[in-house]
Amino acid sequence: SSMGPLFSQTAMSETPNAASVARIYHISPDLTFDNFAVSTSNQLAYAAATAVAKSPSTAYNPLFLYGGVGVGKTHLMQAVGHELVQTTPDARVIYCSGEEFTNGIIEAIQRKNTTEFKHKFRAAKLLLVDDVQFIAGKDYVQEEFFHTFNAIAQNRGQIILTSDRLPEEIAGLEARLRSRFEGGLTVDIQQPDFELRTAIVRIKAQARGV
DSSP, X not given: OTTGGGGOOOOOSSOOOHXXXXXXXXXXXXXXXXXXXXXXXXXXXXXXXXXXHHXXXXXXXXXXXXXXXXXXXXXXXXXXXXXXXXXXTTOOEEEEEHHHHHHHHHHHHHHTOHHXXXXXXXXXXXXXXXXXXXXXXXXXXXXXXXXXXXXHHHTTOEEEEEESSOGXXXXXXXXXXXXXXXXXXXXXXXXXXXXXXXXXXXXXXXXXXX
């Protein structure tokens, strides 16, 4: 099932490298701060993400990144995951999309093990949810996400969310969730300019030896 990686997390005893982080936490080995090109269009989002990586749950919680497709939201979010696991190898990191969170709840209901699902998510030290707008309009999913959000925040965990639009522009999003989403820092990432696109191509070419 698509939720598999979320239920197979084990703590790492030694300082992990990007590959082992990626394997265990279902995040990409390439999406680190080292590989992220910074320009005026994403400067604020980059600064916010690095601040969160240095001080999880105290800098901005949640960090809500929004923008179009391919502007680097997922990259920044996962880079924070890499940093946290470097400094705290046994920290539980969960990365999923809004769709995977939804499917996971549905599967848990079918299997009658919602308790396990709730425990896994609520025990996260860092919860990364891509395309969180997907949960809008789904009452039970939003209710579970609300309780998950509160539990993680109360346990001094960090939450990072991405969306293609502002919380106030997500139709069908419950008012209490919108309030939570807006309670930290909301940052947009603009489309990259020519110089940034060129820099990104160079980084990717170098990584692939092209």
